[in-house]
Structure formats: structure tokens, C-alpha cells
Amino acid sequence: MTTTARKVRNDECSIIALDRFIQATRDSGYKGTASAISELVDNSIQAGANRIGISINAKAGEDDSKVIEVSVVDNGSGMDPFTLRQALRFGGSTRFGDRSGLGRYGMGLPNASLSQARRVTVFTWQSARGQKIGIAGSRRASNSAPPQVYMSYLDVDEIVRCEMVEVPRPSIVRKLPGACASPSGTIVQWTQCDRLDARRISTIVRKLESELGRRFRHFLWNGLRLTINGDAITPIDPLFVHSEAQISGAQLFGDEMRYEVRADPADASKTGWVRVRFSELPVHQWHKLSNEDKRRIGVSKGAGVSIVRGGREVDYGWFFMGSKHRENYDDWWRCEIQFDPVLDEAFGVTHTKQQVRPQSHLLEALTPDLEATARALSARARKAHLAVKTAERFSAAERIANERDHLLRRLPKNAEQRATALMKELIKQHPALRQALGEGRSRYTIIEATVKDTSFFTYAHDGERLVLVLNPDHPFNREIYKPLADVDSPHDQQLRAKLELLLLAAARAEAMATGKSGALSRHRLEWSDTLAAFLNDK
Incomplete structure (x- = not known):
């Protein structure tokens, strides 16, 4: 076999067909521009940066059209020439397998960059004290000289044309980029961006x-x-509990749950911790938001679990919910799961850190408690919405009664003992009644609550406020009131409000008759029993 034939045969049998590999790699791995840039942010954080600047600018192209270029600059530790060259290799990380940071496999920088752009250029520099080895390996004696900036790159077109078969040796940049302001750092530039999201x-x-x-x-x-x-960038808390987040106002639900889980179900020697928090969104305060506002702040269609590895979210979705299907009420609670990086395999974290695939032993450990909590929170949200709907049903009648109250004789300051006792009992069950009149509250309130006798309504009174209590167990509610309450047409709403005013007037008249409450309450009970007899089918 000739030397030429052997060379062709060897090229055809290389482990990687480089030109095809680079094109296939661009089509795999990243969900979008944000996921790709997140990889660069990961690298900066792992390099110790506390200042990271992303720039997205339009520049004039060859045909005078505008092309978008992206750069990420940080004030991290920077890289020496050897590390820079390794960082641009696929799998070339100097920290391969290290779980102490955000990356492990060395795929982030090249894979993320070329998924969005045809060329990535990296500039990096270290402080004079940290920069000791030059291009050829010679040691620099002076620590007082300004830092040298090294540059290398990857170019898809050169790789496809087989003009680039290895990462170019880093070169010293004579004209420093303007962003090189910190003592050390790195700049990653994407040019020829052809796959950005927009x-x-x-x-x-x-x-x-x-x-x-x-x-x-x-x-x-x-x-x-x-x-x-x-x-x-302002932090966004999917739990809505952190005071420094864009939107907050939710409350943590219960205590944090902690689980010690095996990284490998067959090996008891290596375990890690999983920490779970749930939050409950404020239905009473946020239910009146428009659908657009609910979408904007992330309430609508935002139900799910945030999975956080080492302080960085790696996925968000419907995890560990067992047989529970997602429903609208699930928009009103959130969950966050934080786990130790030693549990990467248990969570099935991908190298792009965009999703998880929980393994069976992890599902068995977490699902029972998380599913039960989710069901409880969904039920609480359903109950809260029902309470809100009930309160809104009464608002028109309460408003009208309050506006017309000045036309009537004042309610007696000394309320009947039965009425004041019922008011104290209702305040325990309905926190909204704890607000004083001076806080913009109406003098009249209507609620639904089971009463101790067979009356279809009763009332509570404390000398200032009057509460009409409608008995949901009386046939009046089933046959007359509820059908009106469940219909949203303007005519039915007006009719319902007038019916509520009629009952408020009856309750107010009874409260005005001090000293005669016994006879009037017996009359109301007789009236209620007669009405029940007339309305019952049997």
C-alpha cells in the first residue's frame, strides 16, 4: 500500500470527521441564545468574576446590512496561554470532572459559542503577578509589567474547509480591546452570528x-x-418570596424539606443533600391582575419546579409530581429544589446544564412528599379562589348599603349579646373582618357560613359593623340564591345584588329592634322553616 493510500485510509477512519462534526455540533445541545450565553456566565463565575458584562450590538456588514455581534467580558482570573487553548477545545477543560464549580466537561465555551455564531474569539489576561508563563514557556521575571492579553479563536468555515484542524496557538494582542479594564479577565466575542434567537x-x-x-x-x-x-439584570425569583426580586409577595409554605440521597443507589458511601422549598402565591391580592399582567410576571402558565445545582438553575418543569396532573390552580404555588453537585447522576444533569432526567431512586425518595404538598397547595388555591369569588359576589350590595347608610337611623351602639358573640366567632374564621372601619372597610359585610339553627340567614353586630350571614345549607341557597350567584350576566348580577340588599335590610331592621331580639329571631326561624318546607321537593 502506498503512502498516499495509507494517508487517505487513515483520514477516512479518524475518530471524528471534523468538518461534519462541527456542523452537527451546531445543531445539538442548546435550546437558544440565553442557554448558550449562560454557559459563558458559568465560566466567568467559575473564574471568580463578580462583574460580568454582556454586550449585544449591531455592526455594518459587507453588504451594508446590520449584523449582530455578542461579547461577554468579566473580571475573573483570566487564563494563561495553555489554559486558553484548552478552553477552546471540545472536552478540553483543565477542570474535567470537577464538581466544585458550575462546569465539568469542558464543552461549554466552544459548544455554546458555535451553536450561535460561526466564529468565536477569546481575549484573556491575567494580573502581572499571576502571569508567569509566556507563549513558548519562558518565565517572565517582572511582576510590575502590564498584563499581556492573549487571543485565540475558532472559525466554523475554516474548520469545514479543513484549514483549521487544531486550536490556534494563542498570540499576544498588541492593540488591547477597550473592555480590558480590570487587572485580569476574559472577553468572549461572537461574530458572524447566524443562529441567534431573534x-x-x-x-x-x-x-x-x-x-x-x-x-x-x-x-x-x-x-x-x-x-x-x-x-x-434584576434577579427573578420563581417562588416570588425574595424581597430583592423583581416581583415578590408570596409566602413560604411549611418548613424546608431535606433529604439525604445516594448518588448511586448501589453505593451507600457517597450521598448528597436535597433541599426543597414550596411557596404560596397571594390569591387575594393578585387574582384581579389582568391576564396580560399575570403572564408578564410569570403567574399564568408558570406552574412548576425550579431545579437548582450549586446555586444555578439548570431546569424548570413539572418534576416529582407523581400522578398529579397540572391544573390552573397550580399556577398559585411554586417549588424550588436545590441539590449538591455530587448528585448530578441522580438528577441526570446534561452537560449543557439545561435539563434534568431524575433517576428512579431519586423519584422514589422525593415524589411522595412533593406530590402530597402540591395537592394540598392546589386545594388551598382552589379554596382561596372560591373565597375571592364569594367576596366579589357581595361587593355591589355591600357598597350600595354603605353609601345609603347615612339616610337611615344609626345602628345602636349597644348590640345584642348574641350578635356580638357571633361577631367574635366570625372574626376568628374570617381575617378580613379584623380590619377596622377607618381602613376603608364597609360598614356592611356579607359572608356564607353554616349557622347553628335552621335559619336561612342571621346576622352579627358589634355596634359599628353589621355582618349578614347566609346559610349555605338552607334550601333557599340551593334553589334561589346559588343559581343567581353562579351566573355572570349583568341582569342576574343586578338581581342578586337586590336580593342581598333585601336580606341586609331585614337583618338591619332586626338589629335596630333592641330588646326584642328574642321574638324577632323566633319569627326569622319560623319564616326560615316555612320557606324550607315550600322549597323542598320532598
Whole structure:
């Protein structure tokens, strides 16, 4: 066999067909621009950066059209020439398999960059004290000289044309990029960006603000400054509990749950901790938001579990819910699961850190408690919405009664003992009644609550406020009131309000008759029993 034949045969049998590999790699791995840029942010954080700036700008192309270029600059430790060259290799990490940081496999920088752009250029520099080895390995004696900036790159077109078969040796940059302001750091530049999520810079920025604000929220709360085109990214808390998040107001539900889980179900010697928190969104305060606002702040269609590895969110979805199907009420609670990196295999974390695939032993450990909590929170949300709907049903009648109250004789200051006792009991069950009149509350309130006798309504009175209590167990509710309450047409709403005013008037008249409450309450009970007899089918 000739030398030429052997060479052709060897080229055809190489482990990687480089030109095809690079094109296939661009089509796999990353969900979008935000996921790819997240990889660069990971690298910066792992390099010790506390300032990371993302720039997205349009520049004039060869045909005078505008092309978008992306750069990420940090003030991390920077890299020496050897590390820079390794960082641009697929799988070339100097920290391969290291679980102490955010990356493990050395695929992030090249894979993420070329998934979005045809060329990635990296500039990096270290402080004079940390920069000891030059291109050829010679040691630099001076620690006072300005840091040298090294540059290398990858280019898809050169790889496809087989002009680039290895990462170019880093070269010293004579003209420093303007962003090289910190004593050490790295700049990653994407040019010839042909696979960004959008063509408009404003659209890309908006998506990045949302995605990065959520994924890196814990780092942002701990002092990381992350900017896009100079504007700081605000952390987004999917649980809505952190006071420094864009939107807050939810409350933690129960105590944090902790689980010690095996990394390998067959090996008891290596375990890690999983920490779970649930939060409950404020239905009473947020239910009146428009559908657009609910989508904007992440309430609508936002149900799910945030999976956080080492402080960085790696996935968000419907995990560990067992047989529970997602429903609308699930929009009103959230869950966050944080786990130790030693459990990467148990969670099935992918190298792109975009999703998890929980293994069976982890599902068995977490699912029973998480599913039960989710069902309880869903039931609480359902109950809260019912209470809100009930309160809204009464608001028109309460408002009218309050507006017309000045036309009537004042209610007696000394209420009947039965009425005041019932008021104290109702306040325990209905926190909204605890607010005083001076806080904008109506003098009249209508609620539904089971009463101790067979009356279809009763009342509570404390000398200032009058509460009409409708008995949901009386046939009046089933046959007359509930059919009106469940219909939303304007005519039925007006009819319902007038019926509520009629009952408020009856309750107020009874409260005005001090000293005669016994006879009037017996009369109301007789009236209720007669009405029940007339309305019952049997």
C-alpha cells in the first residue's frame, strides 16, 4: 500500500470527521441564545468574576446590512496561554470532572459559542503577578509589567474547509480591546452570528434579562453584578418570596424539606443533600391582575419546579409530581429544589446544564412528599379562589348599603349579646373582618357560613359593623340564591345584588329592634322553616 493510500485510509477512519462534526455540533445541545450565553456566565463565575458584562450590538456588514455581534467580558482570573487553548477545545477543560464549580466537561465555551455564531474569539489576561508563563514557556521575571492579553479563536468555515484542524496557538494582542479594564479577565466575542434567537437586539435583550435573571438569581443576590448593554439584570425569583426580586409577595409554605440521597443507589458511601422549598402565591391580592399582567410576571402558565445545582438553575418543569396532573390552580404555588453537585447522576444533569432526567431512586425518595404538598397547595388555591369569588359576589350590595347608610337611623351602639358573640366567632374564621372601619372597610359585610339553627340567614353586630350571614345549607341557597350567584350576566348580577340588599335590610331592621331580639329571631326561624318546607321537593 502506498503512502498516499495509507494517508487517505487513515483520514477516512479518524475518530471524528471534523468538518461534519462541527456542523452537527451546531445543531445539538442548546435550546437558544440565553442557554448558550449562560454557559459563558458559568465560566466567568467559575473564574471568580463578580462583574460580568454582556454586550449585544449591531455592526455594518459587507453588504451594508446590520449584523449582530455578542461579547461577554468579566473580571475573573483570566487564563494563561495553555489554559486558553484548552478552553477552546471540545472536552478540553483543565477542570474535567470537577464538581466544585458550575462546569465539568469542558464543552461549554466552544459548544455554546458555535451553536450561535460561526466564529468565536477569546481575549484573556491575567494580573502581572499571576502571569508567569509566556507563549513558548519562558518565565517572565517582572511582576510590575502590564498584563499581556492573549487571543485565540475558532472559525466554523475554516474548520469545514479543513484549514483549521487544531486550536490556534494563542498570540499576544498588541492593540488591547477597550473592555480590558480590570487587572485580569476574559472577553468572549461572537461574530458572524447566524443562529441567534431573534434579529432584533431589543428582543434578544428582553429574553436574556428574563432567563438570566432567573437562572443566576442566587448569585445576583450574593453580590454578582451581571449587565446587558450596561443595564444591570434584576434577579427573578420563581417562588416570588425574595424581597430583592423583581416581583415578590408570596409566602413560604411549611418548613424546608431535606433529604439525604445516594448518588448511586448501589453505593451507600457517597450521598448528597436535597433541599426543597414550596411557596404560596397571594390569591387575594393578585387574582384581579389582568391576564396580560399575570403572564408578564410569570403567574399564568408558570406552574412548576425550579431545579437548582450549586446555586444555578439548570431546569424548570413539572418534576416529582407523581400522578398529579397540572391544573390552573397550580399556577398559585411554586417549588424550588436545590441539590449538591455530587448528585448530578441522580438528577441526570446534561452537560449543557439545561435539563434534568431524575433517576428512579431519586423519584422514589422525593415524589411522595412533593406530590402530597402540591395537592394540598392546589386545594388551598382552589379554596382561596372560591373565597375571592364569594367576596366579589357581595361587593355591589355591600357598597350600595354603605353609601345609603347615612339616610337611615344609626345602628345602636349597644348590640345584642348574641350578635356580638357571633361577631367574635366570625372574626376568628374570617381575617378580613379584623380590619377596622377607618381602613376603608364597609360598614356592611356579607359572608356564607353554616349557622347553628335552621335559619336561612342571621346576622352579627358589634355596634359599628353589621355582618349578614347566609346559610349555605338552607334550601333557599340551593334553589334561589346559588343559581343567581353562579351566573355572570349583568341582569342576574343586578338581581342578586337586590336580593342581598333585601336580606341586609331585614337583618338591619332586626338589629335596630333592641330588646326584642328574642321574638324577632323566633319569627326569622319560623319564616326560615316555612320557606324550607315550600322549597323542598320532598
